Amino acid sequence: MTVRDILIHPDPRLKKVCAPVGDITPALQTLADDMLQTMYEAPGIGLAAPQVGELKRLLVMDCVKEEGAPPRPMVLFNPEVTWASDATNVYEEGCLSIPDQYADVERPAEVKVRWTDRDGQTQEEQFDGLWATCVQHEIDHLNGKLFIDYLKPLRRQMITRKMVKLKRERARL
Numbered sequence: 001m002t003v004r005d006i007l008i009h010p011d012p013r014l015k016k017v018c019a020p021v022g023d024i025t026p027a028l029q030t031l032a033d034d035m036l037q038t039m040y041e042a043p044g045i046g047l048a049a050p051q052v053g054e055l056k057r058l059l060v061m062d063c064v065k066e067e068g069a070p071p072r073p074m075v076l077f078n079p080e081v082t083w084a085s086d087a088t089n090v091y092e093e094g095c096l097s098i099p100d101q102y103a104d105v106e107r108p109a110e111v112k113v114r115w116t117d118r119d120g121q122t123q124e125e126q127f128d129g130l131w132a133t134c135v136q137h138e139i140d141h142l143n144g145k146l147f148i149d150y151l152k153p154l155r156r157q158m159i160t161r162k163m164v165k166l167k168r169e170r171a172r173l
């Protein structure tokens, strides 16, 4: 498995609508495995394929945070929200493509999601809590949307300017 470079906002690849995947090939399984390793190493709780420059409808996540609980690495190809609750939740979100920036985002508190798993099987599950927030945040990535797109323009521009500066500093290293 390979740890991939994570793209930092702003990057045109983070603004694209990603294409659905067809058959789950070994290459796609390798990409998913690499993404899980990249996510754990970061560390983060979710990662979408466009964040590693692959414009495919694929996300990985593991929102288990209880100390000592077994990990639950999840691979979701072509994920689709099939139901969302009217009740909403506010979570302070962050993103591996927008390091060290956090903001409250309101989303449906529970969602039902259908996807194709790593073995090509169709799965459907209802998520709540952090899992619901995470899966919606990652599906947004597949549609070229970032959590800062939910913020007021001034706040968004401020964060984007910080990221431009961060990328400039990193490029100099």
Ligand code: NI
Binding pocket: 094, 095, 096, 097, 137, 138, 141
């Ligand atoms: Ni993100």
